[in-house]
Amino acid sequence: MTSTPGNSTEKRQFHGDLIQLRGDRAAKAIWRRVPLASAGSENSIDEVALQEMLFRHADILALGEIDPAYRNSVPVCMELGTRAGAADALYLTPTGRIVLAEFKLWRNPEARREVVGQILDYARVLGSWSYDDLDREVRNRTQRSPCDIVSEAHSEVEEHIFIDNVARRLKRGEFLLLIIGDGIREGVRDIVAYVQEHSGLRFNLALIEAAVFRRGDGEDLIIQPRVLARTELVPRTVLVRKTILEETDDDPLEEHEPSxxxxxxxxxxxxxxxxxxxxxxxxxxxxxxxxxxxxxxxxxxxxxxxxxxxxxxxxxxxxxxxxxxxxxxxxxxxxxxxxxxxxxxxxxxxxxxxxxxxxxxxxxxxxxxxxxxxxxxxxxxxxxxxxxxxxxxxxxxxxxxxxxxxxxxxxxxxxxx
Structure with a gap:
């Protein structure tokens, strides 16, 4: 099939309207899909607004459906500074698991390829960090430590255990990476398969489409997430004399400079x-x-x-x-x-x-x-x-x-x- 403007071979994932039926089933309300666009566009929600909503309400993302270990993720900070740029959002679980998220509108194929490369760059930087590095950058954004933020939501967290767990996962490059957009297309799924075969980190990568609906001119919104694709855990490997060795949890490979x-x-x-x-x-x-x-x-x-x-x-x-x-x-x-x-x-x-x-x-x-x-x-x-x-x-x-x-x-x- 020849691709022409307005008739791309990469089909977008469409959502129908949401129909809300009253208790007697006689009356209904229609929630229509709200387009996502740049800030200032009329009758739409911009990328920043979506990002802030999904950051504040991590439960919307249904991370437990991707991996149950990430079910209780806590929003820690936005715009986490790294030498590869600012990652859109960081979440941590009470057990020290790490989630990085990038929010993007899918305006063109370049944006799709760039966001995958971008989040992998952030993950590689974090894989070289100690806990102190993460603590410093989170404090730069929030004036609070990661442990304090997570403990506020989960009072059972013990600081020394939490810090140890986060430090181990940073050392292993063990992350959940999320790419969240308004209409993720088929081509990105192919990129996920490529990433799984060619990465040097240890992570899960998931693609989430977030559809936003509004009823009439009201302010209330419904956000419907869909997990479109995800990788299995990608084990980190190291090349030693042309032999590929899989890293175990206790393998001291890729040591970072100790804090x-x-x-x-x-x-x-x-x-x-x-x-x-x-x-x-x-x-x-x-x-x-x-x-x-x-x-x-x-x-x-x-x-x-x-x-x-x-x-x-x-x-x-x-x-x-x-x-x-x-x-x-x-x-x-x-x-x-x-x-x-x-x-x-x-x-x-x-x-x-x-x-x-x-x-x-x-x-x-x-x-x-x-x-x-x-x-x-x-x-x-x-x-x-x-x-x-x-x-x-x-x-x-x-x-x-x-x-x-x-x-x-x-x-x-x-x-x-």
């Missing part, structure tokens, strides 16, 4: 874990980390050994540090073991004396914890004051909590079997 906080975290955990061994020989000593926490699993518990676990942490937002034992939500046997151990510590004088000073506390999200915590001062929010004393405290408490409770876990798990 001052990451440097201090790693210095602390190296000092804690250097030549370190638990009195109980069974649990595995974790590796030093750039992040605010390290973990020890209890082999034999559910979820691959993570049904019961120990976590050691630094928490700069609350000037604290500690080590705790907990269980994973949704594992009743592990919950039983935890409750039995709490009871034994309270009733068994000998066992309780081995963990003198232990306490039980509730977490903002997830199951309760038991262990040790204390205040610690961070100079300028980064460097640990009295570093050697803090290291000594963590080594002693970490060893004591794990070495006393790990055998108790094993004994109770075996008794279950």
């Amino acid at each position: 001052p906080i990451e440097d201090e975290n790693e210095r602390f955990w190296r000092a804690v874990l250097e030549d370190f061994a638990f009195d109980d020989p069974e649990p595995e000593v974790p590796q030093p980390s750039r992040y605010g926490s390290v973990w020890v699993k209890v082999d034999g518990s559910g979820f691959g050994g993570w049904g019961l676990s120990f976590g050691a942490f630094l928490n700069r937002s609350q000037s604290g540090m500690g080590i705790y034992f907990t269980w994973r939500t949704g594992f009743p046997e592990e919950e039983r073991v935890f409750d039995e151990i709490v009871g034994a510590l309270s009733s068994n004088e000998e066992l309780g004396s081995r963990l003198e000073g232990w306490k039980r506390w509730s977490a903002p999200s997830g199951p309760p914890r038991l262990g040790f915590s204390r205040n610690v001062e961070f100079v300028d929010g980064t460097t640990i004051r009295d570093f050697d004393e803090a290291v000594g405290w963590m080594r002693e408490k970490f060893n004591r909590l794990v070495s006393v409770l790990h055998p108790e876990c094993w004994r109770r798990l075996r008794a279950k079997g």
